[in-house]
Amino acid sequence: MATIKDVAARAGVAVGTASRVLSGSPQTSPDSRSRVLAAAAELGYIANGPARSLRRARTDVLGLLVSDIRNPFFSELAHAAEQEARAHGYTVILANANEDAAQADAVLDVFASQRIDGLLLSPQGPKTPRLEALLASDLPIVLLNRSIEGVDAPLYGTDNAGGVAQALKWLQRRGHRDVAFIGGPETFSTGAERHDAYLAGREAHGICTDDALVDAGDFLADGAAEAMLRILDRGALPTAVFGANGQTTLGAMRAVHERLGAEAASLIEFVSFDDVEWFAFMSPPVSAVKNDAPEIGRAGVRGLLALINGGTATSQRIATTFIDRSAGSAA
Amino acid sequence: MATIKDVAARAGVAVGTASRVLSGSPQTSPDSRSRVLAAAAELGYIANGPARSLRRARTDVLGLLVSDIRNPFFSELAHAAEQEARAHGYTVILANANEDAAQADAVLDVFASQRIDGLLLSPQGPKTPRLEALLASDLPIVLLNRSIEGVDAPLYGTDNAGGVAQALKWLQRRGHRDVAFIGGPETFSTGAERHDAYLAGREAHGICTDDALVDAGDFLADGAAEAMLRILDRGALPTAVFGANGQTTLGAMRAVHERLGAEAASLIEFVSFDDVEWFAFMSPPVSAVKNDAPEIGRAGVRGLLALINGGTATSQRIATTFIDRSAGSAA
Structure with a gap:
């Protein structure tokens, strides 16, 4: 386990300087702060440093x-x-990664130096050294929405395959064969899981397996x-877009409207993973997989509080519901 | 100016306890924490307490x-x-008041005890004692979107009247006479300013002045x-809703659809203060006053950084643009 001496040596500063940085003292320069924090992250020092004392401070x-x-979402x-x-x-302070691992790292630095009792984390792709150090610390952490390969923190997410x-099923019931699927990044577990479930299931639901779509x-x-x-450039003309x-x-939807015009666009049915309140009033109305974001947030907090109080927490996949807004549906 | 002795006396705790709470020490009970923080808030003690030292810590x-x-928005x-x-x-940490002054106060307590260099604050109605204490402190603060009566911190907001x-102008051009106006809370400056500007301007634009609308x-x-x-219960049948x-x-829109059905609802034109990306695809498309939220956020940060660096900051009202999506418009 790295000691504060190791951190100081790696950062090229005196032990006193490293100590001041890690205890959040004002008497440090921006340069030494960034060097010490980077060294602490690389060495996983945080495990026995601020994180533990933060945890003991019980800030709620x-x-x-x-x-x-x-x-x-x-x-x-x-x-x-x-x-x-x-x-x-408890009070929650929030930060936004903007789907950017570097920005997420900057925020993790801040959370590590602020006084928090635990962290709810929605990750951006694979582990960074900064994230690795934080995960190795004894700050209670749960993951939200997305998993990270090789990390076994409890995950509160969506049942993407479901x-x-x-x-x-809805696409099949509506008789769609030529369906365009627009996925997300494969590096996000949500992107990969939805993509894989679609490719694995489309043929059984009578959907064209041409990958041009x-x-x-x-x-x-x-x-x-x-x-x-x-x-569209590949010449495909879908009757539905997922x-x-x-x-x-x-x-x-914006691309279809711009390329084909509003009239032709209104003949294409859209179905969305994630529901949006405005979908009911679109032309035609958009059907959606309602991703229960509130329940994911609540379950994550309950899991994190269990960890903070010395208990255990178990990963949970929250079920989705389908909102059928197509013509002739009961809704 | 209140001293730490005043705070301890008011909270009914020893000076050492008050000092430990105010310096964020872990060796305090939840009960004494809440009493000391409440007393400090009531007495405005924060002015010379944690806020100043936080400021000096330069946490970025x-x-x-x-x-x-x-x-x-x-x-x-x-x-x-x-x-x-x-x-x-700089890194930003966020918190949400959920349009609730009590929740805002809880967050302000957290921000006061965390290490921040300055605060961007979108207020919920009038001053609370907690907010008053923070405003009296020397923590640099700018207001976003909404002003507070009797507070002269720089405000970065929207040109609501404009x-x-x-x-x-758009309602007049579209020939609407029977217009329903749904405002917001009068206790928010944004609600009051939009309401007042509408009432003051409607007659000159040929709009019915019946307050039932x-x-x-x-x-x-x-x-x-x-x-x-x-x-609608008052028997009004508007051709447009603002x-x-x-x-x-x-x-x-939800109420109109539920009460009148989709077909009758599609004959009513909606215009919204605040633009939403989905408006382009509604039936009919919704025109909107585009409230430049990003520029308000950027201007607020620039103002706050000027204050943090010892300079001055001047209130700014950011202009809106109108997005005309009505039939026959160029857009």
């Missing part, structure tokens, strides 16, 4: 790192997490619009 | 308290603020739906 504050605060999750935490006497199966964006609207245009998250559906 | 962290993280503002801060080497004027919700969808139903923020427009 939880940290929550979300992937994209503009994505309603995460803002609803954050809101529910904060209400659940509040019911237990949600995709609901959409596939499948593409992927970045889970944001612009990347999804580009993916949709690539599908967006792997809400922002993906938005981008795909 | 900014706090941002938003009113409602599920409202895209605030999530976009938060995202832009965080990107601007990041460009200047935005309402854009919507009024005017009601207000809580800036959330459910409250707005109730307000819309009250208007929602004073995005969530208000959503609630009003």
Whole structure:
């Protein structure tokens, strides 16, 4: 286990300087702060440093790192997490990674230096050294929404395979054969799980297996619009489009409207992983896999509080529900 | 000016206990923490306490308290603020007040005890004692979106009167006379300013001045739906509905669809203060006053950084733009 001497040596500073940085003293320069924090992260020093003392300080504050605060999935999750935490006497402070591992690392530095009792973390792709150090510390941590390869912290996420199966059944019932699928990044477990479930299930649901109809964006609207245009450029003319998250559906819809015009676009049915309140009023209305973001947030908080109180927490996949808004549906 | 002895006396604890609480020591009970923090808030002690030392610690962290993280206006503002801060080497930690002054106070306690260099604050109605104490401290603070009566911190907000004027011009151009207006809470400056500008301007734009057509919700969808139903219950049959923020427009639309059915609802034009990406694909498309949330967030960060660096900051009202999506418009 690394000691403060190891950290100071690696950072090229005096032990006193390293100690001041790690205890959050104001009497440090930005340069030494960044060197010491980087060295501590590389060496996993945090395990016996600030994290443990933070934990003992019992601040009744939880940290929550979300992937994209503009994505309603995460803002609803954050809101529910904060209400659940509040019911237990905790306040939540939030930070946004903006789907960017470097930004996530900067936030993890801040959370490590602030006084929090535990961390709810929605990861951006694979482990970084910073994240690895934090996971190795004894700060209680649960993962939200996405898993990380090689990390066994409790995960509170969506039943992605179940949600995709609901959409596939709906596509089959609606008689769609030429379906465009716009996925998310394969490096996110949510992107990979939804993509894999779609590819594995489409044939059994009577959907064309031509891979020209499948593409992927970045889970944001612009990347999804580009993916949709690539599908149209390959000459495919889908009767339905399945967006792997809400922002993906938005981008795909925008691309279809721009390329084909509103009239032709209105003949294409959209189905979305993630429900959006406005879907009911679209033309035609959009059906959706309702991803229970609030319940994921609440379950994550309950799991984290169990860890903070010395108990154990078990991963949970929260079921989705399907909102059928197609013509002739009961809804 | 209150001293730590005053705080201890008011809290009914020893001076050493008060000191430990205020310096964030772990060796304090929840009971004494809450009593000392309450006493410090009531006495405005924070002015010379943790806030000053926090400020000197230069953590390169900014706090941002938003009113409602599920409202895209605030999530976009938060995202832009965080990107601007990041460009200047700062990380932003966020908290959500959920349009609730008590929850805002809990968050302000946390921000006061965490190490932040400055605070961006979107207020919930009038001053609370907690907020008053923080404003009296020397922690640099700017207000976002909403002003507070009797507080002269720099405010970065929207040109509400200008935005309402854009919507009024559009309503007149579209020939609407019977317009329903759903406002927000009068206790929020944004609610009051939009409401006042609408009432002051409607007659000059040929809009019916019958107050049966005017009601207000809580800036959330459910409250707005109730307000819309009250208007319909009074026997009014508007040809257009103006929602004073995005969530208000959503609630009003839901109420109109539920009460009148999709076909009759599609004959009513909606115009919204706050633009939403999905508006382009509604039936009919919704026109909107685009409230420049990202620029408000960026301007707020620039103002706060000026204060942190010992300079001055000047309030700014950011102009809105009008997005005309009506049939026959160029867009």
